[in-house]
Amino acid sequence: MTQTRREHLVFLGATATVTLTPLTAFAASHASDDEAAEPMVHEIQMLNKDPENSKERQVFVPDLLRANVGDTVKFLPTDKGHNSEVSAKKAPEGATIWRGKINNEVEVVLDTPGAYAYNCKPHRTAGMVGLILVGDVSSNYEDIKAEKYRGKEKKRMEDIFERADALLAEEAEAAAADS
Numbered sequence: 001m002t003q004t005r006r007e008h009l010v011f012l013g014a015t016a017t018v019t020l021t022p023l024t025a026f027a028a029s030h031a032s033d034d035e036a037a038e039p040m041v042h043e044i045q046m047l048n049k050d051p052e053n054s055k056e057r058q059v060f061v062p063d064l065l066r067a068n069v070g071d072t073v074k075f076l077p078t079d080k081g082h083n084s085e086v087s088a089k090k091a092p093e094g095a096t097i098w099r100g101k102i103n104n105e106v107e108v109v110l111d112t113p114g115a116y117a118y119n120c121k122p123h124r125t126a127g128m129v130g131l132i133l134v135g136d137v138s139s140n141y142e143d144i145k146a147e148k149y150r151g152k153e154k155k156r157m158e159d160i161f162e163r164a165d166a167l168l169a170e171e172a173e174a175a176a177a178d179s
């Protein structure tokens with residue numbers, strides 16, 4: 001497979017989002033949105049400690065990811081003792097769901113548009129959760145938001161949904177300005 005230099009740079013930008021804030025990641029992942037975008041690989045680290053706030057433990061970084069249909073997400077076992085999994089009711093209908101083993105890397109092609117609220121099995125109640133928004137999320141975003149989350153999981157999901165709402169509003173605004 002050959003890549004033009006420009007596509008290659010976009011790809012590098014995408015892999016670098018691991019260390020950026022979600023809003024920056026969003027901007028990077030949509031840098032080439034005007035054309036049929038080359039599928040990208042996004043990396044999410046499974047960590048014992050949030051590198052930006054050492055008081056926050058058991059985290060996915062980034063915990064909010066914007067992706068296009070056909071992109072790949074990789075969950076990396078950077079620290080030990082974690083997994084990534086998503087249940088069918090917290091993913092779009094018909095989507096490929098995943099259940100990683102503890103300490104294993106998981107690689108998933110995001111084949112179905114919608115929202116995916118995943119978690120680490122042993123640390124779900126400790127709030128080790130994350131959200132992936134793939135393409136048009138209107139089919140299940142509100143349903144996922146209305147799901148039951150408990151304790152620290154609830155607190156973290158509320159924070160993630162707040163950022164997701166802002167991101168989707170920003171997108172809607174940009175789309176309106178475009179037309």
Ligand SMILES: [Cu+2]
Nearest residue numbers: 082120123128
């Ligand atoms: Cu965990």
